[in-house]
Amino acid sequence: MTPERYAKIRRVLSLRQPTLTVLMDEVNKPHNFSAILRTCDAVGVLEAHAVPPENGGVPTFEATSGSAHKWVGVQTHSDAVSAVRALQARGFQVLATHLSDASVDYRAPDYTKPTCVLLGAEKWGVSGEAAAVADANIVIPMLGMVQSLNVSVAAATILFEAQRQRLSAGLYAQPQLAAGALERLAFEWAYPELAPLYRERGEPYPELGAGGEVLS
Structure with a gap:
């Protein structure tokens, strides 16, 4: 990434x-x-x-x-x-x-x-x-x-x-997704191979840094 x-x-x-x-x-x-x-x-x-x-x-x-x-x-x-x-x-x-x-x-x-x-x-x-x-x-x-x-x-x-x-109407001028949903999808789009593993284990997705790197 x-x-x-x-x-x-x-x-x-x-x-x-x-x-x-x-x-x-x-x-x-x-x-x-x-x-x-x-x-x-x-x-x-x-x-x-x-x-x-x-x-x-x-x-x-x-x-x-x-x-x-x-x-x-x-x-x-x-x-x-x-x-x-x-x-x-x-x-x-x-x-x-x-x-x-x-x-x-x-x-x-x-x-x-x-x-x-x-x-x-x-x-x-x-x-x-x-x-x-x-x-x-x-x-x-x-x-x-x-x-x-x-x-x-x-x-x-x-x-x-x-x-x-x-x-x-300005609907593209600011995010329409809730912050939590945007963060979740950002991880799933950035790491499509890892996301299913976290879901299978019932674990939350790790935090990502500003450049998309996994922080934890």
């Missing part, structure tokens, strides 16, 4: 937005799943959520993610409706990418609120049941012959609008 690497880790963690996330409902193509995680990392999402496809687990495609899977955790859920309700219980507004009579332009919502963007599978999109329990349905205006964007492109479009609003 070099001081420069550790400084970057702390800088990135200070910009993480624990109140911005995505829920991927059975996104089954690995390159799309990984591209969404890459965008999540770029805008400061701390943790993503996913409902795995019925025919397998969470897809991975490291070449597309650009190692983003190392920096963005993924919490899995059994189904989209229960996942939406769980996130709402935590105070998140859930915005489903879904075309309906009640849909609004994706730029209309206030993304400075705790927000989850619900993204559907490539072929079927967000289910009617999940869209119905979401707080709002959002759409990206399309002026061409096709009706929708690739799911990873749609995710990037929406998440960078969220980033724009949050930058304007």
Whole structure:
């Protein structure tokens, strides 16, 4: 661990937005799943959520993610409706990418609120049941012959609008993570091989110096 690497880790963690996330409902193509995680990392999402496809687990495609899977955790859920309700219980507004009579332009919502963007599978999109329990349905205006964007492109479009609003509101100007959480993640990111050993032994992580060196 070099001081420069550790400084970057702390800088990135200070910009993480624990109140911005995505829920991927059975996104089954690995390159799309990984591209969404890459965008999540770029805008400061701390943790993503996913409902795995019925025919397998969470897809991975490291070449597309650009190692983003190392920096963005993924919490899995059994189904989209229960996942939406769980996130709402935590105070998140859930915005489903879904075309309906009640849909609004994706730029209309206030993304400075705790927000989850619900993204559907490539072929079927967000289910009617999940869209119905979401707080709002959002759409990206399309002026061409096709009706929708690739799911990873749609995710990037929406998440960078969220980033724009949050930058304007100053949410990246000061850490959104609690101090204890930031310190914990700084050790886990700096020492991914050591962190599991401490957890297995039930021991607290050691203190790190200003340059990322282990002090105790």
